[in-house]
């Protein structure tokens with residue numbers, strides 16, 4: 282339970298943070314809320330020789346709007362998201378999801394940037410970012426680049442982040458007015474990671490689904506966008522056959538690990554149920 286030795290760095294601007302990270306390459310890690318990284322270090326699953334604390338870096342925190350896009354600084358905490366009236370109004374699914382992460386202590390420290398950059402299939406925000414069509418701004422020694430959340434996740438704990446890069450902002454297109462949304466998360470107990478979870482954002486026109494996106498958490502080594510499942514409900518009134526087709530299409534792409542949260546077949550089964558419930562609840566909220 283004691284981490285290996287490391288050198289602590291606390292830069293006050295992004296350029297210096299990038300410079301330090303880049304100079305130590307794989308030996309260095311960014312430190313945000315520390316609520317994933319520090320436990321991994323204590324278990325010796327990660328032993329970075331250099332930690333670059335982002336808390337002193339100016340400009341990495343805050344929630345803003347740029348036209349039809351919400352831009353969130355990576356160091357914005359889950360608590361900050363829950364406290365934001367703007368997020369509650371235009372991205373209520375972000376409120377719903379943040380409220381289901383761990384407990385207030387973790388949410389006070391844990392950041393949205395750390396949650397999406399971590400690469401843990403159990404993190405809740407990545408699948409939501411896929412569902413919302415978000416993109417990440419990565420700043421490195423060679424400048425900045427924008428990567429779609431859909432292209433970011435490569436495997437468990439493997440992402441598109443290159444050594445030396447820092448995720449600075451997350452951009453989320455504002456969903457259509459009147460959209461329905463739901464994040465359904467099955468846990469063993471309050472505050473746990475998901476056994477299975479599904480995010481749904483949809484619009485309804487004349488009682489039929491007009492647009493739909495479905496994301497899946499902890500049902501594969503990366504978050505998944507369940508495109509075939511979403512297509513199965515578009516144009517339908519979400520009748521029993523459409524719900525069943527969507528759940529089946531989602532289950533078909535799931536490949537969860539068998540672990541303390543249950544065997545593979547169980548997790549796929551409840552994953553399908555999360556999809557069904559999220560679709561029904563999202564439809565009930567759509568204008």
Ligand SMILES: Cc1cc2nc3c(=O)[nH]c(=O)nc-3n(C[C@H](O)[C@H](O)[C@H](O)COP(=O)(O)OP(=O)(O)OC[C@H]3O[C@@H](n4cnc5c(N)ncnc54)[C@H](O)[C@@H]3O)c2cc1C
Pocket residue numbers: 310311312313314315316317318319320335355356381382383384387390391392393394395396398399403404405406442446447448449472473474475
């Ligand atoms: C008891 C407990 C229960 C939890 N339950 C849940 C849960 O149900 N759902 C859930 O989603 N999470 C859960 N978490 C994890 C929590 O949400 C973490 O806070 C989050 O995963 C990581 O955010 P962080 O700010 O703490 O990042 P850190 O732990 O500091 O960093 C995580 C990783 O991301 C990298 N990183 C961080 N920020 C950046 C950046 N800006 N640019 C580049 N790389 C960066 C770090 O180098 C590290 O590799 C739980 C944690 C605990 C302790």
